[in-house]
Amino acid sequence: MKTISLTALTAALALGLTSGAIGHPGAPHAALSPSALPAEAQAAALTVDAFHAALGRGDAPAAAALLDDKASIFEEGEAEQSKAAYVGGHLPADIAYLKDVRDVIVDRTGSAADGLAWIATQGRAQGRYHDRAVDRETTETMVLRRTPQGWRIVHIHWSSHAAKAPE
Numbered sequence: 001m002k003t004i005s006l007t008a009l010t011a012a013l014a015l016g017l018t019s020g021a022i023g024h025p026g027a028p029h030a031a032l033s034p035s036a037l038p039a040e041a042q043a044a045a046l047t048v049d050a051f052h053a054a055l056g057r058g059d060a061p062a063a064a065a066l067l068d069d070k071a072s073i074f075e076e077g078e079a080e081q082s083k084a085a086y087v088g089g090h091l092p093a094d095i096a097y098l099k100d101v102r103d104v105i106v107d108r109t110g111s112a113a114d115g116l117a118w119i120a121t122q123g124r125a126q127g128r129y130h131d132r133a134v135d136r137e138t139t140e141t142m143v144l145r146r147t148p149q150g151w152r153i154v155h156i157h158w159s160s161h162a163a164k165a166p167e
Contacts, residue, residue, distance in 0.1 A: 043150070
């Protein structure tokens with residue numbers, strides 16, 4: 001993240017305060033159309049969806065190709081501070097998890113400016129993993145940087161909690 005200017009990131013986040021959220025009940029990550037996002041954020045959202053699609057089909061090299069070498073991945077209080085650390089660490093477990101658990105987008109928002117973008121997604125993960133039922137509400141924030149090769153993910157923050165019973 002050292003290559004990202006704090007001022008530019010703050011500006012990108014501030015732009016999001018006026019960006020529209022989009023809801024896609026029942027839409028898997030790979031099927032999301034980002035057309036309701038601000039124009040500059042649409043391509044970044046497609047990169048997020050491509051990353052999820054690669055994980056979902058078990059394609060570790062394709063998922064890794066969308067990460068910046070210095071990407072940081074925060075998940076449930078743990079952190080991997082580079083693409084290499086994630087690929088050699090948690091990536092295989094994320095692929096295994098997504099073989100049995102379907103993550104559906106509930107809402108998404110985001111924005112982009114000056115070569116930086118952020119995409120925030122809320123979802124619902126359901127299925128069975130390690131012979132246990134999974135029903136979790138998920139949140140994901142990705143920060144991306146535009147490169148000559150396209151948008152690359154420089155930061156991921158994932159968290160979740162047990163789904164609440166309907167009221």
